[in-house]
Amino acid sequence: MDTKELLKRVRQIEINIRGVVNEVFAGEYHSVFKGRGMEFAEVREYQHGDDVRNIDWNVSARMNRPFVKVFDEERELTVMLLFDCSASEVFGSRGQVKRDVATEIAALMASSAIKNNDKVGLIIFSDKIEKFVPPRKGRQHVLRVIRELIYMLDDDNVQRHTNTDIAVALEYLNQIVKRRATVFLISDFMADGFEKDLQIANKRHDLVGIRIVDPLEEKLPAVGLIELEDLETGEVMLLDTSQQAIRKSISDNASGEKLKLERFFKSIGMDFIDIYTHESYVRPLTKFFRMRAKRFH
Amino acid sequence: MFRFANPEYLFLLIIIPLIAVYYLRRQRRLSGHVKFSTLRHLKKVPRTLKQTLRRYLFLLRLGVLALLILGLARPQSGSKQEEIITEGIDIVLALDVSSSMLAEDFRPENRLGASKEVAKEFVEGRTNDPIGMVVFAGEAFSQCPLTLDYGVLMQIMDQTDIAPSEWDGTAIGNGLATAVARLKDSKAKSKVVILLTDGENNAGEVDPVTAAQVAQTFDIRVYTIGVGSRGTAPIPRVDPLFGKRYVQVPVSIDEDLLKRIAAITEGQYFRATNTEKLREIYAQIDELEKTKIEVKEFTKYSELFINYAGAALLLLLLEVLLMNTYLRKLP
Numbered sequence: 365m366d367t368k369e370l371l372k373r374v375r376q377i378e379i380n381i382r383g384v385v386n387e388v389f390a391g392e393y394h395s396v397f398k399g400r401g402m403e404f405a406e407v408r409e410y411q412h413g414d415d416v417r418n419i420d421w422n423v424s425a426r427m428n429r430p431f432v433k434v435f436d437e438e439r440e441l442t443v444m445l446l447f448d449c450s451a452s453e454v455f456g457s458r459g460q461v462k463r464d465v466a467t468e469i470a471a472l473m474a475s476s477a478i479k480n481n482d483k484v485g486l487i488i489f490s491d492k493i494e495k496f497v498p499p500r501k502g503r504q505h506v507l508r509v510i511r512e513l514i515y516m517l518d519d520d521n522v523q524r525h526t527n528t529d530i531a532v533a534l535e536y537l538n539q540i541v542k543r544r545a546t547v548f549l550i551s552d553f554m555a556d557g558f559e560k561d562l563q564i565a566n567k568r569h570d571l572v573g574i575r576i577v578d579p580l581e582e583k584l585p586a587v588g589l590i591e592l593e594d595l596e597t598g599e600v601m602l603l604d605t606s607q608q609a610i611r612k613s614i615s616d617n618a619s620g621e622k623l624k625l626e627r628f629f630k631s632i633g634m635d636f637i638d639i640y641t642h643e644s645y646v647r648p649l650t651k652f653f654r655m656r657a658k659r660f661h
Numbered sequence: 662m663f664r665f666a667n668p669e670y671l672f673l674l675i676i677i678p679l680i681a682v683y684y685l686r687r688q689r690r691l692s693g694h695v696k697f698s699t700l701r702h703l704k705k706v707p708r709t710l711k712q713t714l715r716r717y718l719f720l721l722r723l724g725v726l727a728l729l730i731l732g733l734a735r736p737q738s739g740s741k742q743e744e745i746i747t748e749g750i751d752i753v754l755a756l757d758v759s760s761s762m763l764a765e766d767f768r769p770e771n772r773l774g775a776s777k778e779v780a781k782e783f784v785e786g787r788t789n790d791p792i793g794m795v796v797f798a799g800e801a802f803s804q805c806p807l808t809l810d811y812g813v814l815m816q817i818m819d820q821t822d823i824a825p826s827e828w829d830g831t832a833i834g835n836g837l838a839t840a841v842a843r844l845k846d847s848k849a850k851s852k853v854v855i856l857l858t859d860g861e862n863n864a865g866e867v868d869p870v871t872a873a874q875v876a877q878t879f880d881i882r883v884y885t886i887g888v889g890s891r892g893t894a895p896i897p898r899v900d901p902l903f904g905k906r907y908v909q910v911p912v913s914i915d916e917d918l919l920k921r922i923a924a925i926t927e928g929q930y931f932r933a934t935n936t937e938k939l940r941e942i943y944a945q946i947d948e949l950e951k952t953k954i955e956v957k958e959f960t961k962y963s964e965l966f967i968n969y970a971g972a973a974l975l976l977l978l979l980e981v982l983l984m985n986t987y988l989r990k991l992p
Binding site: 590594 | 716
């Protein structure tokens with residue numbers, strides 16, 4: 365992928381998410397991911413309609429005119445995007461692969477964060493840390509984040525058959541980001557042994573799991589014999605989908621695993637969103653924000 | 662018997678296990694597959710029969726290959742066949758049908774009946790020898806030309822009866838000459854006339870000795886048989902007044918003539934006084950004229966490759982059919 369094409373795709377994603385960032389998420393993102401609290405900024409002369417509770421009596425007495433305290437919400441929030449680029453993400457049955465959806469969501473989160481004057485950092489991982497972009501502010505930076513995402517995920521730059529190791533990513537995150545941050549973990553969670561690290565990370569940070577799912581992963585259609593290749597391990601197996609019982613067993617296994625994961629997330633008090641590749645991601649995200657907003661107010 | 666005409670091609674069979682190994686090793690790369698994010702929960706489902714069958718479908722292809730190689734090696738099935746290459750002896754039976762043959766000194770029936778019966782036995786004992794038949798009384802007729810169809814010959818023999826009275830007599834010369842005429846153009850190595858009579862030459866235009874000399878010229882051997890008991894023999898006569906009567910008639914065989922004929926043609930003369938004796942004589946002639954049968958044995962092979970090629974085609978069709986219907990696989 366040359367630079368021109370890369371920029372084109374960055375631009376494309378920016379356009380795709382702009383509407384969502386500016387309109388749909390504008391207020392919601394802000395209110396859901398709050399900073400530490402209110403920080404005193406200045407005092408100014410009382411104006412009609414100001415809350416009398418905010419009148420600074422000392423200053424008012426000294427100046428013999430009413431003054432009110434003005435607070436700023438402390439933003440200085442750090443948003444970390446943990447992005448899973450393992451091979452299993454290169455799968456999709458409805459037009460776009462999971463990785464594309466994930467990229468767009470990551471870009472969306474980054475843009476929303478920047479818009480709220482937050483710092484955005486990026487960790488791309490598979491079974492190891494592939495790329496780390498330290499958290500910074502600014503529009504230029506968000507474009508860089510998007511560019512890294514797209515560049516990293518270009519077929520030539522991703523090794524084939526890379527596994528997923530969420531634990532590695534979480535450990536790295538815990539080392540790098542000492543202060544409390546909002547962390548979006550964008551993955552398909554097709555991995556094992558990350559439970560403990562997730563628990564620790566969730567305690568230290570505000571962790572949100574975004575699970576990207578393709579409908580085919582949960583339910584296979586009856587297509588007779590099908591030869592499947594595991595994207596991560598390269599393993600090949602022949603599957604007979606012609607029998608109802610087999611298909612049911614597959615979907616049962618999938619939903620069982622999903623349920624197990626959800627139960628675990630709930631048990632550690634972690635927020636999570638399921639995003640399906642065949643649906644718009646706006647609706648589940650909005651729903652999620654509303655749900656969080658309710659919890660905060 | 663089964664064999665391969667070009668067994669060297671069978672060495673090609675070695676490639677089949679090689680292909681099998683290659684296929685099993687490279688199966689993954691040889692066929693396309695649908696990429697799937699993870700097989701973790703798919704691996705837990707049980708295997709189905711279809712799955713197993715599909716795995717081993719390539720064996721059919723190998724079978725096709727094996728059959729084609731076998732076909733290439735030219736399988737043949739041989740059947741042993743015998744061919745008798747020796748030509749048989751041409752035999753003409755010259756039978757006296759004069760009225761004296763009605764004499765009942767031979768059992769059963771009479772001289773003619775006994776002669777016919779023994780002659781038939783003789784014919785049955787021969788194989789591959791063309792046999793013809795000439796009858797003579799006052800005149801001589803070819804009853805049956807030389808033939809290998811013994812069935813027809815015996816049928817004709819059965820129908821042979823005593824000559825009508827206007828042709829009565831015993832024309833040995835004519836009979837022999839007619840028999841010789843049957844044999845003269847024959848290409849057979851050995852030609853034989855068996856002349857059976859019970860009387861003296863008393864009719865016909867051909868002198869028996871002359872006929873014998875002619876026979877000798879054509880290398881024809883003549884075995885002469887005189888039939889008739891010693892002394893007299895009862896001959897039935899139909900009397901308009903008293904019905905059937907037996908008349909004792911003295912047996913008069915011109916033995917000298919018959920011996921001479923035999924001598925000229927390097928044959929032999931026999932005298933039969935009863936049916937048993939006659940049977941022995943025929944057996945003796947049978948022995949004397951044994952055809953030396955030369956049998957050439959050879960194996961005839963028929964090509965079987967078409968069966969193998971056909972089976973290969975069927976298997977191939979089956980494989981293609983299964984692959985595209987019941988065992989169709991994505992991608």
